[in-house]
Amino acid sequence: MKFSHSIQFNAVPDWSSHYIAYSNLKKLIYHLEKSVHQSGPSDVETRPLLTNEDPETVFSRALDVELEKISSFYTVKEKELFDEVDELLRDIENVASDEDGDAFAAGRPPMHHTTSEQIGHHRGPRSSHSGPSVRSTEDGIEDSDEDDEDADETAALTKKRRSISGSAGGMARRRTVPNLMLNSTDLTASMTENTKSRRYSTTFDDYAETAQLYSDTIMLKKRIISLYVQLCELKSYIQLNKTGFSKVLKKFDKIVDRELRAKYIANHVQSAYPFLDDRIPELDDRIQQMVDAYAEYVTQGDVQAAKKDLRSHLREHVVWERNTVWRDLIGIERRAEAATLGSALLGGRVDGSKLRLQGDEAPKTPMREIETPVGRLTCPTWLFGTTTFTLIGIIAIFVALLLAPIMEKPEQQNCLAMLVFVSLLWATEAIPLFVTSLLIPFLCVLLNVVRADDKPYKRLNSKEATAYVFAAMWTPVIMLLLGGFSVAAALSKCTIDKRIATFVLSKAGTRPSTVIIANMFVAAFASMLVSNVAAPVLCFSIIEPMLRNLPTGSNMSKAVIMGIALASNVGGMLSPIASPQNVVALGIMEPPPTWGEWFFIVIPVGIVSLVLIWVLLLLTFQPGKGTTIVPIRTVRERFTGVQWFVSIVCISTIALWCASHQLESTFGDMGVIAILPIVIFFGIGILTKEDFNNFPWTIIILAAGGLSLGKAVKSSGLLHTIAEEISKEVDGMDLYGVLLIFSGLTLVVATFISHTVAALIILPLVADIGRNMDEPHPNLLIMAATLMCSAAMGLPTSGFPNMTAIMKEDSTGQRYLQVKHFISRGVPASVLTLAVVVTLGYGAMRVIGM
Structure with a gap:
């Protein structure tokens, strides 16, 4: 897949305007190429707009704009997510202490954290959110640079999703919506109030307490999953943009014949905040915090089970997106390609199998109704096309040559009919050429046209002719x-x-x-x-x-x-x-x-x-x-x-x-x-x-x-x-x-x-x-x-x-x-x-x- 398509399919839709503008930079490269090679006079319409400045200076300026855009967005987004992680960790500590405190006051042993099997997996886009900027758990981004599944928390997504991701077709899948759950302050206040007013001898209050804790567990689990996915996305945001700078600079050096890539990456890209050496390790630490929190609160301390459980949510997102956003997007592009192919074929025939590859569904065959003595009959319209009449004419000639006494020997008469029949099919391409070739051994055996190679040249029976003809096909x-x-x-x-x-x-x-x-x-x-x-x-x-x-x-x-x-x-x-x-x-x-x-x-x-x-x-x-x-x-x-x-x-x-x-x-x-x-x-x-x-x-x-x-x-x-x-x-x-x-x-x-x-x-x-x-x-x-x-x-x-x-x-x-x-x-x-x-x-x- 071309990188321009890869960045389109793998970008988080809400962040799409904050990625490197790879396609626009490519267009700029082609304009600069023309400014280098078309130094002479030309007409106004074809003359490049940029002709006076050095191409390296112009392109570096455009890269600086993109780098500033990416750095500004990343700085804001990183602070937002890190703050949410810290807030989530504080809420988990408060909930855990409240659970143990309530259990002690009630004379019960401390309540174990609810397991993932008891809660069940969260599924479905934008079902609920925690905090003002929590995103859907279905999001993810391709990270093609990482191979170690244990070291890279995005590996679960990467392994399943090499060539698909959200794009313009999935712009609506990540939106900030009004909070449908208790925020951290409300959560703490609610738990405190519950502790003060609880009557420990009442069965109804015990049930309400259990239901509240069960609800709290679900909400915290959703917040952990959401932040885990967003951190993985932010990590992939760094890697995707870094790859974009490298590729577009390589293209610039190749097309304009410069050596800007190594110099610009060393002096500008590597010193930018998102691409500093400590950014990826810092994100990995935050991702690991989410894994540890999930393990402590959901999987009873089992870190491997927590990793597996979190990755399963990423896999569920991939399956959902394949069946919705990605499939719709690819279907649109394939239909556009099919339209281009159809207009480019100059009115020629297109094989049906090729058309089926261009969209998600096979094209519907146009039908036509005709009157018959026994009633109305519905037939495909291709039966009334010129190809059908051509086939009928060729078959009629074949039958006539079989019956007309032109050659003395029957095997030669049959062979003449077969030769003319096959030659006409090849010349008119009424059916595909290779299909006509497959008819040849069938007709050779059916018409008994094959004779022995040695005298007295007797006609071979069907079994002997089969071996003879197929031996001639593979040489x-x-x-x-x-x-x-x-x-x-x-x-x-x-x-x-x-x-x-x-x-x-x-x-x-x-x-x-x-x-x-x-x-x-x-x-x-x-x-x-x-x-x-x-x-x-x-x-x-x-x-x-x-x-x-x-x-x-x-x-x-x-x-x-x-x-x-x-x-x-x-x-x-x-x-x-x-x-x-x-x-x-x-x-x-x-x-x-x-x-x-x-x-x-x-x-x-x-x-x-x-x-x-x-x-x-x-x-x-x-x-x-x-x-x-x-x-x-x-x-x-x-x-x-x-x-x-x-x-x-x-x-x-x-x-x-x-x-x-x-x-x-x-x-x-x-x-x-x-x-x-x-x-x-x-x-x-x-x-x-x-x-x-x-x-x-x-x-x-x-x-x-x-x-x-x-x-x-x-x-x-x-x-x-x-x-x-x-x-x-x-x-x-x-x-x-x-x-x-x-x-x-x-x-x-x-x-x-x-x-x-x-x-x-x-x-x-x-x-x-x-x-x-x-x-x-x-x-x-x-x-x-x-x-x-x-x-x-x-x-x-x-x-x-x-x-x-x-x-x-x-x-x-x-x-x-x-x-x-x-x-x-x-x-x-x-x-x-x-x-x-x-x-x-x-x-x-x-x-x-x-």
């Missing part, structure tokens, strides 16, 4: 994909990818053209290591300070965002694990190329493509006009031991993948090598089961379904039949002509549908056509088609990097890029990459003997 290629995800997760979790990217970008300087090409190469390199899905998100986070300081509508911001998106697409071809289509290609190629062979082909293609796209962006955007670039600074922290270890494991794994052919007698396949990073990272705890659960399993299911589809189409003989027909059409054409045809076809198809789906549909067909040619080169055609799947970037929906880029917004909520920018730059970029693949890439593939 070494899927394990390679999991290994790639593990490497990417470890690099991201240890921020190694960000450190490398930041280091490279810090060397780019401030020339717009240099900054753009540097960002493009970083995005491509990141895509090669951590996939082209995560790479653009990483790069956008790094350039955020630069974008924040560019003028509104700047062509530089458009050019750098577009460059990162297009470079990430190109980066999707740079390694076998950079994108799912590469993994699918490795599963089809026979034999699959090594990592070294892959790099020999794609590195020259990628570098030349990036340079051509860079020139295209410079010519079309002209980003250098009136642009001032904020330089990106390197991360100053040294590499930790864990980061060095993760780097060594990742480099070693990639080296083994590159040498997989030479090590085939030892490891057998790259999929077996992929087990090493999985076992190491998860085995020693660098990655956890949560990281494993967060793997993109939908992509894995999609790839597994595609592999099983390719195996089924090949097994049924349909692929061979179609390839023979296409081969007749291209008969007489040389290899290069066939390469041009299928490279262009793949580029067009992948532009309009998912890159991975295009690979799943086209690559098996291209492979069989390549095998049936007079000069067989199946791997060459597969490799070219795979590269063209990544090169398809003409539309915002052509790939994950494009979709991430078009959703990027500035501080005013306006998107940097529009659809027209992708059509006018993405389409030429795709054509340029196609030209590089069929020239430079073709030459490299022939050199290595594909």
Whole structure:
């Protein structure tokens, strides 16, 4: 959780205006950043307000105001609570002496203090109060700096409440209300008067005396609990504000490139009254006094039982607040995020499970009534949407292909119907892509499309076909994909990818053209290591300070965002694990190329493509006009031991993948090598089961379904039949002509549908056509088609990097890029990459003997 959210959720509502104004200080930092980097003339609306004074002086002045506010409030609140503690202790002594005195006068043994079991736990917000400023017992504050439960009286609250607390939604839970109990003076006077006027022989008076003592016990217990909670809150108030000063100063030093943090904390924060070294111990002593008083008066001297009992009240408060204040607050924020998500999706479909995560309750399905011959029927409105009619049309085509006599053999006829059915579902996304993939093994078995691999190619029964299809779904290629995800997760979790990217970008300087090409190469390199899905998100986070300081509508911001998106697409071809289509290609190629062979082909293609796209962006955007670039600074922290270890494991794994052919007698396949990073990272705890659960399993299911589809189409003989027909059409054409045809076809198809789906549909067909040619080169055609799947970037929906880029917004909520920018730059970029693949890439593939 961000600290700005943490301080909002953990602040005591009545004290909310007395905490450090963390969000306002962050805004001031961004204003000061602009004043530093926008020294030239600018328009009045975008010019920062603070331009003349030194940023360090301005920020120190703002911190001084916050520090004075916190110190003044703490001084008053501490005196108020300490006075109440002293008053409470005096009242307890008076009550105890009166009890013993009354018991002696009545000829009875001294009355034991009532136990917590007899009194029962106090529960419910603002039930009663003692003294003019006693607060509700339900309050508490998060204290994330303390771990020792015995040493820290707030630990009971901390353990249960890491990410929740009261905020604006709970402002009403702590109010000073008129006293509903006897104050200390009234209590003492009442007890004295009772002693003087009591008639010891009257049974009724004995009952009244017992009832009065019982009432006094409840009131004193409530006061102890209330003060205990408030003291814990005051202790957390110190710690939360101290953390706030440290974090906001660290952010100032990072963004404005100063070294104010250590100096200001030493000279100002540590010398302020709330943050003196003796304040926390003094609060701990007062908290311990409340524990001792509770133990003496309620738990018959058992201090551990008193601690446990007091902490139980804090836990009860957490449960109550989870079900009221905190839940309402988070529900409001989630609904706001859901509204933002809905408006940002450009009218696209949103998965129902995603919507359910945005609020406390699942959204109600809109219903519609229709007339039927048997009466009125209520149905969900989605049944009448375009998706439903699309599904009906696809199913109708599927049934028609099953019945139409197109192929001679029934297994091929059924396989053709299944292939068209699955391809249409993938292309239209009428249902989620991975769900369509799960249909493939079901249809393969149900339609009996699988044949034996050896002659006489008999059709397998359902049981045999089940084993065949599921064996095709889990292959070494899927394990390679999991290994790639593990490497990417470890690099991201240890921020190694960000450190490398930041280091490279810090060397780019401030020339717009240099900054753009540097960002493009970083995005491509990141895509090669951590996939082209995560790479653009990483790069956008790094350039955020630069974008924040560019003028509104700047062509530089458009050019750098577009460059990162297009470079990430190109980066999707740079390694076998950079994108799912590469993994699918490795599963089809026979034999699959090594990592070294892959790099020999794609590195020259990628570098030349990036340079051509860079020139295209410079010519079309002209980003250098009136642009001032904020330089990106390197991360100053040294590499930790864990980061060095993760780097060594990742480099070693990639080296083994590159040498997989030479090590085939030892490891057998790259999929077996992929087990090493999985076992190491998860085995020693660098990655956890949560990281494993967060793997993109939908992509894995999609790839597994595609592999099983390719195996089924090949097994049924349909692929061979179609390839023979296409081969007749291209008969007489040389290899290069066939390469041009299928490279262009793949580029067009992948532009309009998912890159991975295009690979799943086209690559098996291209492979069989390549095998049936007079000069067989199946791997060459597969490799070219795979590269063209990544090169398809003409539309915002052509790939994950494009979709991430078009959703990027500035501080005013306006998107940097529009659809027209992708059509006018993405389409030429795709054509340029196609030209590089069929020239430079073709030459490299022939050199290595594909």
